[in-house]
């Protein structure tokens with residue numbers, strides 16, 4: 592009966608790790624933004640779009 596508890600605990604731990612990894616990825620992608628003019632992916636620190644050269648607002 593202990594094995595069942597151990598397996599359940601391992602499964603729960605795996606689910607928690609997966610959720611944490613997904614949340615970490617989402618927060619990572621949230622840093623990059625999309626150019627409002629050409630929809631190219633740009634870095635949050637960029638002042639100009641690398642694709643179309645449009646001036647981007649500072650944050």
Ligand SMILES: [Zn+2]
Nearest residue numbers: 626629640643
């Ligand atoms: Zn652009």
